[in-house]
Each structure stands twice: as C-alpha cells, then as structure tokens.
Amino acid sequence: MAATGNPAPGGDHALQFRQLVLPHLDGAYNLARYLMRDPTLAEDVVQDAVLRAYRAFDQFRGGSPRAWLFMIVRNCASTALSGQRGSLALVVHESSLDEESVRQLNEHPDGAANPEDSAIQADEALLVRSAIEAIPEPFREAVVLRDLEDLSYAEIAEVTGVPIGTVMSRLARGRAMLAKELLPAARHAEQTRSAK
Amino acid sequence: MTKACADQELLLGGLVDGELDAANTAMTEAHVLRCEGCREELERLHAVRSLIRGEGVRHQAPQALRSRISALPELNLKPANQNRVAGWLGPGLAGALAASLAIAVLPNGSQSVVEQQLVSSHVRSLQPGHLTDVQTTNQHIVKPWFNGRIDFAPPVPELASVGYPLAGGRLDSIDGKTVAAIVYHRRLHVVNLYVWPGDKGAARSFQKDGFAIEEWSRGGLRYSAVSDIPVADLKNFQKQFIAAAG
Numbered sequence: 347m348a349a350t351g352n353p354a355p356g357g358d359h360a361l362q363f364r365q366l367v368l369p370h371l372d373g374a375y376n377l378a379r380y381l382m383r384d385p386t387l388a389e390d391v392v393q394d395a396v397l398r399a400y401r402a403f404d405q406f407r408g409g410s411p412r413a414w415l416f417m418i419v420r421n422c423a424s425t426a427l428s429g430q431r432g433s434l435a436l437v438v439h440e441s442s443l444d445e446e447s448v449r450q451l452n453e454h455p456d457g458a459a460n461p462e463d464s465a466i467q468a469d470e471a472l473l474v475r476s477a478i479e480a481i482p483e484p485f486r487e488a489v490v491l492r493d494l495e496d497l498s499y500a501e502i503a504e505v506t507g508v509p510i511g512t513v514m515s516r517l518a519r520g521r522a523m524l525a526k527e528l529l530p531a532a533r534h535a536e537q538t539r540s541a542k
Numbered sequence: 543m544t545k546a547c548a549d550q551e552l553l554l555g556g557l558v559d560g561e562l563d564a565a566n567t568a569m570t571e572a573h574v575l576r577c578e579g580c581r582e583e584l585e586r587l588h589a590v591r592s593l594i595r596g597e598g599v600r601h602q603a604p605q606a607l608r609s610r611i612s613a614l615p616e617l618n619l620k621p622a623n624q625n626r627v628a629g630w631l632g633p634g635l636a637g638a639l640a641a642s643l644a645i646a647v648l649p650n651g652s653q654s655v656v657e658q659q660l661v662s663s664h665v666r667s668l669q670p671g672h673l674t675d676v677q678t679t680n681q682h683i684v685k686p687w688f689n690g691r692i693d694f695a696p697p698v699p700e701l702a703s704v705g706y707p708l709a710g711g712r713l714d715s716i717d718g719k720t721v722a723a724i725v726y727h728r729r730l731h732v733v734n735l736y737v738w739p740g741d742k743g744a745a746r747s748f749q750k751d752g753f754a755i756e757e758w759s760r761g762g763l764r765y766s767a768v769s770d771i772p773v774a775d776l777k778n779f780q781k782q783f784i785a786a787a788g
Contacts, residue, residue, distance in 0.1 A: 360616070360617050360618065361655075362655060363617065364612075364617055364718065365655045365656075365659070365717055365718060366655065366659075368611070368612075368617075368718055369715035369716070369717070369718045369719075370715065371603045371607075371608060371611065372600075372601075372602045372603045374603070375601055375602065375603035375604075375607065376600050376601040376602070376603075379601040380601070385604075388601075389604065389606075389607045392603065392607060392611070393607065393610065393611060393614075396611050396614070396617075397614065397616065400614075400616050400617060401616075410662075410666070470593070470596060470598075471596060471597060471598030471599050472598075474593050474594060474596060474599045475598075475599055478594065478599070489594065492559065493591060493594040493595055494594065494595070494599065494600045495600075496675075498561065499556075499559070499561050511552075514552045514555055514556060515552060517555050517559075518551050518552055518554075518555045521555065521587060521590050521591070524590050524593075524594065525586050525587070525589070525590045528590060528593055529586055529589055529590065
C-alpha cells in the first residue's frame with residue numbers, strides 16, 4: 347500500500363525526478379537548516395542532496411519520496427558537519443543547553459522586525475527557532491521531522507535508521523527540553539508578577 | 543506541579559501524535575483522566591507542539607536556492623529529450639509513430655505522475671495524524687486557516703446536511719505546487735479534495751489503484767476529489783460541492 351509512486355521504468359527520468367522530489371524542497375531546506383543551523387551551509391547541503399538524489403534516482407524503489415530525500419539530506423548534512431567538527435563542538439555541546447545561552451541567542455531579535463502586531467508573532471517564532479536549534483542531536487532532528495515536517499513515526503524511523511521505540515524516546519526528550527525552555531518562561535514571569 | 547508517571551511518557555507523546563493504536567489510546571486516555579501529573583504533562587506536550595507548529599518556525603527554501611536547483615543542468619534534460627525524439631523520429635519514421643511516442647512519453651507521463659501523487663497523498667493522509675493540519679467541522683475556521691499559507695482562497699462549504707461533513711484541511715504538495723486539501727467525511731470514509739490555481743483541463747472522472755477521482759475546474763481553480771467511496775457517491779459529492787460553493 348505504501349509502495350505507490352514508483353518511478354516508471356524508462357520514463358522521462360529528469361521530469362519524474364522534478365515531479366516526485368522537487369516538491370519537497372521546502373522540507374529538505376527546513377531539515378538542513380535545523381541540522382546545520384546556518385542558512386548558507388543549509389543551502390549547500392540541499393543542493394548537494396538534490397544532486398545525489400538525482401544520481402541515485404534509479405535506486406529509488408517507491409515509498410515516500412520525501413522520506414527518501416530527507417534521508418539523503420541527513421547524510422549530506424552529517425558529512426558536512428563531520429568536516430567541521432572542531433568548530434561545531436563549540437556550538438553544540440549537550441551542556442550548552444543551559445538557560446543562559448538560550449537567552450543570549452534569544453536576545454538577538456531580527457533587526458528588521460515588523461513593527462506591527464505581527465512582531466509579537468515573529469518574536470515568538472524566533473524564540474521557538476532558537477530553542478529548537480539549542481537542543482542537541484539526535485533529539486533536534488526527531489522534533490523537526492515530526493512537528494515541522496509531519497513525518498509519521500515509521501517514516502522518522504526510516505529516515506534516521508533507528509527503531510520506532512527510539513524515535514519515541516528521542517521525541518519525548520526533545521520535547522521535554524523545549525518545554526523546559528519555552529513553557530516555564532511564561533509561567534515564571536506570571537508567577538513573579540503575581541508575587542510582587 | 544505534579545510529576546507525570548515515567549512509564550507513561552512515551553505513550554503520552556504517542557497520544558499527542560495520534561500514533562497509538564486503539565487499545566493504547568483508550569488505555570492512555572483513561573490513565574490521563576485518573577492522573578493529574580500526566581494530565582498536566584499532556585497539556586504541556588500540546589502547548590509545546592502548538593508552539594513548534596506556529597507560523598514562522600518552519601524554514602522555507604529561499605527562492606535563490608529554488609532557482610539554482612531548477613537550473614541544474616542534470617535536471618534539465620527535458621528540452622534535450624524533446625529534441626532527441628524529434629531528431630530521431632522526425633526525418634525517417636512515420637509521423638504516426640512519432641505522434642504516439644510523444645503522447646506516451648510527454649504529456650501522459652506528467653499527467654500520470656500527478657494522478658499517482660494524488661492517490662499517494664490520499665493514502666498518506668489516511669495514516670494516523672496525517673489527515674488534517676486544522677481539524678474542525680467549522681468552515682469559518684478552515685477557510686481563514688488557508689489564508690497566508692497559500693495565495694488563493696478555496697471555497698470551503700459545509701456539506702454535512704447532504705452527508706459529507708467537513709473534517710478539516712491541510713496543505714499538500716502536488717506536481718511541485720502547494721495545494722489546499724479540504725477533507726470531508728462520507729460515513730467512515732474520507733474524501734480529500736485538492737484545490738490549486740489553474741483552470742486547465744476539462745472535467746474528468748477516472749479510477750486509479752482502486753480510488754475514484756473526480757476532477758473539474760471552476761473560477762480559476764482546479765479541483766481533484768480522491769476517495770475510496772463508490773464513483774456515484776463521489777460524483778454526488780462533486781455535485782453538492784459545486785452547488786454549495788456557487
């Protein structure tokens with residue numbers, strides 16, 4: 347049932363690729379962006395992944411083209427990251443989850459923030475973005491694949507190459523970290539305000 | 543704050559994601575009713591989830607990247623192929639053969655990919671948690687939800703009185719375009735109605751992989767309804783939708 351979307355043998359290769367794989371460019375970029383945490387590197391990873399996917403398109407055996415593309419994006423990202431592991435360790439350290447560093451990240455609001463009411467929404471989105479970027483792998487990718495890309499547990503398991511049980515526990519931990527970062531802030535503020 | 547039960551943590555996540563089977567769903571829901579800690583944890587999970595899914599959190603591919611990738615020489619063999627077909631077949635072979643090949647390779651190829659994508663998308667939407675991004679029976683919630691997510695406004699009539707209650711909506715991707723998927727129910731079945739700008743193509747009705755598909759154009763939008771309900775039922779859905787959407 348899941349094995350729909352097989353590329354027809356001998357069909358127009360490039361055309362089929364464009365139609366099956368390119369619709370997922372936003373998702374691929376979003377994933378790469380959260381894996382790399384850098385817009386330029388993310389673009390490189392996506393372009394690299396699309397090329398690799400195109401060359402390997404013969405081996406695509408149906409199923410979800412999106413999950414397949416994400417798997418390749420993830421491989422390209424990990425290659426790119428391992429090439430610069432030195433600088434990366436400075437940024438992503440499990441202990442760098444402390445509130446201080448996240449607060450610092452959050453204190454760089456977009457200079458061009460919209461002054462209208464969408465500013466609050468934009469600020470909130472920025473806050474959420476940096477909170478997601480601050481959680482370590484593999485929890486970050488689980489959350490991104492599930493909550494932003496809407497992949498099923500089975501698809502996440504396929505993309506990340508781990509059993510579904512592992513996907514579930516990674517998601518639980520990732521979300522717990524995000525809850526700690528994002529939810530208590532509002533509650534604390536309220537509590538301090540009402541205590542005064 | 544009461545603590546959630548450690549053994550329920552994964553189940554709560556599964557519940558929020560709609561990934562539990564019926565038995566576990568019932569069990570976890572019953573536990574949440576009894577346990578305050580888990581109830582709070584469930585609320586937190588929902589709160590975090592809606593924050594993450596808020597607008598502006600997901601990144602979109604920059605236009606420059608999109609154009610760069612579309613311009614990659616590897617992905618642009620289409621014009622070359624057309625030339626090759628013309629070059630090979632034009633001079634020597636019978637025109638009829640050339641014509642039938644062209645039809646088989648070019649327009650049909652792309653059309654059947656779209657058909658395949660419609661069916662795949664429909665099948666995918668039936669997996670737990672995939673059917674709707676905005677889940678409501680209220681048309682006044684579904685319609686504004688699409689605003690800002692897509693640059694056209696699909697009509698979202700309520701059809702419960704004629705047997706097709708509105709279930710919600712989501713965004714989907716067909717043929718490289720972001721399309722609106724409006725979800726209706728027919729008894730226990732699901733009708734996915736895909737809508738995108740474009741009024742190319744006449745109305746048609748066909749079946750693919752056992753699913754019925756009705757397509758039509760109206761008011762500058764192309765509609766494609768996919769479901770596993772009988773063809774006559776889907777035709778009736780189409781009639782009712784057009785009548786209600788005006």
